Amino acid sequence: MDLSIEKVREAHQTLAELSFEKKPVVRGYANRTLYINLSDHSIQIKPVTQQMKDLFTGGRGFCLWLLWNAVRDDTRWDDPENELVIAGGPIGGITAYPGTGKCTAVTISPLTKSIIDSNGGGYFGPYLKFAGFDALEVQGIADREVVIFIDGVSGVVRIEDAPLEPMDTHLLNPILFDLYAEDERGKRNLSSVTAGSAAEYVPMCGLNISYYDPRRKEIRIKQAARGGAGTVLRQKNIKAIVVRTPDVRGDSNGVANMDLIRKAGQRINKEITEFDSSQNDMAGTGTPYLVEIMSRFDLLPIENFRFGSDDRAAQIAGEIWKPMFDRRGPDGCWYGCTMACAHAVPHFHLTTGPYKGQVVFVDGPEYETLGAMASNLSIWDPGQMLELNFYADTYGIDTISLGNSIAFAMECYEYGILTKERTGGLDLTWGNFESTITLIHQMAHGEGFGVIVGQGTRYMAELFAEKYGADPQLMKDIAMHVKGMEISEYIPKESLAQQGGYALATKGAQHDEAWLIFMDMVHKQLPSFEDKAEALWYFPLWRTWFSLHGLCKLPWNDIIPTSNRSLPPKEAAKVPEHVENYRWLHEGVTGVPVTIEDILVQSERVYQFQRVFAARLGYGTREYDYPPYRAMGPVTVKEYESRAERYDTQLKEEVGLQLDGMTTEQKMAALRKYREERYDKLVDAVYRRRGWNHNGIPTVETLRKLGIDFPEVVAVVNKFGE
Numbered sequence: 001m002d003l004s005i006e007k008v009r010e011a012h013q014t015l016a017e018l019s020f021e022k023k024p025v026v027r028g029y030a031n032r033t034l035y036i037n038l039s040d041h042s043i044q045i046k047p048v049t050q051q052m053k054d055l056f057t058g059g060r061g062f063c064l065w066l067l068w069n070a071v072r073d074d075t076r077w078d079d080p081e082n083e084l085v086i087a088g089g090p091i092g093g094i095t096a097y098p099g100t101g102k103c104t105a106v107t108i109s110p111l112t113k114s115i116i117d118s119n120g121g122g123y124f125g126p127y128l129k130f131a132g133f134d135a136l137e138v139q140g141i142a143d144r145e146v147v148i149f150i151d152g153v154s155g156v157v158r159i160e161d162a163p164l165e166p167m168d169t170h171l172l173n174p175i176l177f178d179l180y181a182e183d184e185r186g187k188r189n190l191s192s193v194t195a196g197s198a199a200e201y202v203p204m205c206g207l208n209i210s211y212y213d214p215r216r217k218e219i220r221i222k223q224a225a226r227g228g229a230g231t232v233l234r235q236k237n238i239k240a241i242v243v244r245t246p247d248v249r250g251d252s253n254g255v256a257n258m259d260l261i262r263k264a265g266q267r268i269n270k271e272i273t274e275f276d277s278s279q280n281d282m283a284g285t286g287t288p289y290l291v292e293i294m295s296r297f298d299l300l301p302i303e304n305f306r307f308g309s310d311d312r313a314a315q316i317a318g319e320i321w322k323p324m325f326d327r328r329g330p331d332g333c334w335y336g337c338t339m340a341c342a343h344a345v346p347h348f349h350l351t352t353g354p355y356k357g358q359v360v361f362v363d364g365p366e367y368e369t370l371g372a373m374a375s376n377l378s379i380w381d382p383g384q385m386l387e388l389n390f391y392a393d394t395y396g397i398d399t400i401s402l403g404n405s406i407a408f409a410m411e412c413y414e415y416g417i418l419t420k421e422r423t424g425g426l427d428l429t430w431g432n433f434e435s436t437i438t439l440i441h442q443m444a445h446g447e448g449f450g451v452i453v454g455q456g457t458r459y460m461a462e463l464f465a466e467k468y469g470a471d472p473q474l475m476k477d478i479a480m481h482v483k484g485m486e487i488s489e490y491i492p493k494e495s496l497a498q499q500g501g502y503a504l505a506t507k508g509a510q511h512d513e514a515w516l517i518f519m520d521m522v523h524k525q526l527p528s529f530e531d532k533a534e535a536l537w538y539f540p541l542w543r544t545w546f547s548l549h550g551l552c553k554l555p556w557n558d559i560i561p562t563s564n565r566s567l568p569p570k571e572a573a574k575v576p577e578h579v580e581n582y583r584w585l586h587e588g589v590t591g592v593p594v595t596i597e598d599i600l601v602q603s604e605r606v607y608q609f610q611r612v613f614a615a616r617l618g619y620g621t622r623e624y625d626y627p628p629y630r631a632m633g634p635v636t637v638k639e640y641e642s643r644a645e646r647y648d649t650q651l652k653e654e655v656g657l658q659l660d661g662m663t664t665e666q667k668m669a670a671l672r673k674y675r676e677e678r679y680d681k682l683v684d685a686v687y688r689r690r691g692w693n694h695n696g697i698p699t700v701e702t703l704r705k706l707g708i709d710f711p712e713v714v715a716v717v718n719k720f721g722e
């Protein structure tokens with residue numbers, strides 16, 4: 001089919017349109033949100049109230065509040081009532097400080113069935129605000145394929161039918177950018193949200209957020225990958241959401257005090273210039289620098305999290321990728337991000353699938369993709385990694401969920417639970433690239449065993465026990481997810497605090513909430529349950545704050561200032577100088593000075609509210625707060641023996657056992673009892689610190705203290721008792 005832009009344009013009938021008055025952003029807020037219902041084609045503009053700002057701040061807070069008011073207690077992810085809500089945040093969009101271009105998507109998840117939030121870089125959050133809206137909520141289901149176009153230049157929102165465009169992101173984006181930009185320069189003012197063809201068949205698909213890179217003349221993509229927001233996008237029959245902004249200027253955010261913002265920006269930019277290359281080398285290597293470190297500390301997932309290090313990790317380490325990355329310009333995924341870590345590999349020749357023979361630009365790989373799709377599957381070839389990375393992205397699949405799910409299937413294949421007969425002929429031995437890429441293509445075409453794998457680890461664990469007679473306990477122990485969301489790519493076995501970091505996160509096992517492995521396991525700064533509970537209170541709240549304001553976490557602690565050197569280690573982990581920068585940014589943008597306590601309260605309101613929201617949907621209680629045992633300790637003899645010295649020492653020194661004459665199986669059972677009891681004690685300590693009851697429900701007193709004790713919120717809490 002000859003898909004000329006003229007043909008595509010002709011086919012775009014306007015289904016609904018609303019003109020709106022253009023208004024400047026004032027002190028970080030557009031002061032309006034946009035509501036679109038695809039079932040009845042209604043488009044509304046809603047005011048942002050002072051109460052919304054006071055209680056929910058912006059970003060993820062706004063998303064949760066809007067969604068709470070849109071759904072019923074029994075709304076399912078695929079009901080028309082479910083919404084996809086996306087917002088940046090008040091600080092997001094400034095250009096004088098690195099990492100201010102993030103947005104957060106919130107929805108009821110097809111993967112977890114509960115409430116999820118997923119953050120992504122790229123330009124969509126700031127552009128949505130500069131176009132006129134602090135948040136976008138999309139409800140209903142279109143009866144045909146549509147594109148939503150939000151035009152902040154002419155002041156129009158349109159729902160257009162879009163029958164001709166292809167689904168996969170690398171084909172769809174160039175058409176969208178040609179369609180909605182007046183000329184080449186105009187592409188800079190566009191950002192799109194898309195998914196990919198796999199989002200029609202599997203629940204683990206994320207959002208691709210795209211922007212134009214004028215130096216390379218490429219459309220770049222970043223993902224809000226976790227929890228299935230892309231599957232929701234496609235279930236609503238949305239091909240894309242496109243926003244067009246007026247030109248971005250240094251003062252587009254209508255800030256209160258630019259000098260204060262510049263002061264913070266100059267301080268951190270100087271540090272990045274001086275220290276980045278000798279610290280994490282984000283501008284040169286980006287997140288792949290972590291591969292080597294994780295393998296060295298026995299934390300890199302190998303073969304479904306069984307092992308933590310492998311000499312072959314050197315084949316996919318940062319220094320392999322660095323010379324392959326495109327150097328035609330800086331790699332910030334928002335204006336002014338001097339961390340510039342969003343690297344990409346140009347001119348990659350595809351060797352499989354529907355696009356075989358095409359030469360493509362591959363955004364990534366990031367560390368999480370390498371952990372999930374390379375080491376965890378024992379695929380160590382960089383070229384094969386790029387092929388997997390590219391297809392996962394263009395099909396819209398979250399690489400963390402994807403990698404863990406394939407790893408789970410490979411382990412089941414090793415144990416004979418899966419056979420070639422059951423996989424449709426695929427040989428799922430470790431390291432089999434051909435089978436792995438075939439599974440991914442199958443997910444995009446809704447066929448074969450790939451569709452089963454694409455349902456995720458929780459689904460497969462239940463299915464294989466029921467259908468193939470697999471031991472249900474083994475299935476539970478090795479399915480690396482929490483609450484249905486696959487675990488990020490750091491082995492938490494030897495860090496109790498990180499087990500809590502994953503399993504006590506409201507949405508599921510995602511590392512953006514708490515990353516405590518080094519503090520706990522390596523530096524031993526959290527010796528008591530109370531120390532761990534305190535860290536599991538402070539850090540999730542601190543990190544929540546980024547998602548309220550449209551900020552990227554990386555500039556907070558991936559560059560370390562010299563002022564940290566004189567601090568006690570536990571204080572140093574908070575990077576106080578950068579916390580001060582964020583206080584200046586808040587005051588600089590909104591005009592409202594904040595202390596660190598104010599920051600934590602802003603976050604806590606949203607955090608506790610999200611926990612109640614999960615409970616409202618039937619999930620946010622204690623039984624969902626447990627990781628699979630493999631996240632706590634060794635499930636198999638082979639695993640125990642790979643770290644026997646560590647485990648034996650723990651049994652002797654902490655449990656007080658005499659090990660002479662004990663078999664490995666007996667030692668494993670003793671270790672499991674000890675570690676499971678220890679985890680239970682941690683849960684109790686964290687619940688106390690967070691102001692939750694024994695069942696993990698925030699108490700009414702906790703809600704009252706934060707001012708979010710609305711009758712409908714208290715009613716949810718009361719259902720579970722004190």
Ligand code: SF4
Nearest residue numbers: 099333337339341552
């Ligand atoms: S630090 Fe990296 S991921 Fe974060 S905004 Fe900058 S370029 Fe994007």
